[in-house]
Amino acid sequence: MRKWILAVAMIAAVPVAANAADAEAGKTVFNKCKACHKVDKNAVGPHLGGVVGRKAASVPDYNYSAALKKSGITWDEASLDKWLQGPSKDVPGTKMIFPGLKEQADRDNLIAYLKTLKAP
Numbered sequence: 001m002r003k004w005i006l007a008v009a010m011i012a013a014v015p016v017a018a019n020a021a022d023a024e025a026g027k028t029v030f031n032k033c034k035a036c037h038k039v040d041k042n043a044v045g046p047h048l049g050g051v052v053g054r055k056a057a058s059v060p061d062y063n064y065s066a067a068l069k070k071s072g073i074t075w076d077e078a079s080l081d082k083w084l085q086g087p088s089k090d091v092p093g094t095k096m097i098f099p100g101l102k103e104q105a106d107r108d109n110l111i112a113y114l115k116t117l118k119a120p
Contacts, residue, residue: 050119
């Protein structure tokens with residue numbers, strides 16, 4: 001019995017490596033975004049080049065919803081993760097009609113990819 005308890009304690013003490021976000025996998029997830037977003041120019045949605053670190057509703061020549069303009073969001077990992085779970089839940093009244101990404105790994109990977117994009 002003592003050996004069994006010791007073995008369980010040793011297993012519990014081993015740190016589990018967190019899955020690192022994968023920008024290449026995120027590039028694949030971005031295919032779900034391409035219907036509305038481009039990296040380098042506005043389309044149905046605003047361009048996403050340089051989105052990480054940018055204030056929401058700040059891309060010139062794009063007509064944002066009043067709700068997003070008033071949101072006060074600056075796009076960082078946490079705010080993007082919340083947004084990507086369901087934009088209309090995060091900011092009611094947004095024009096973005098997207099059901100969200102249910103899988104945490106998809107959101108993490110997409111955010112890792114978005115972090116690689118430079119502003120046009």
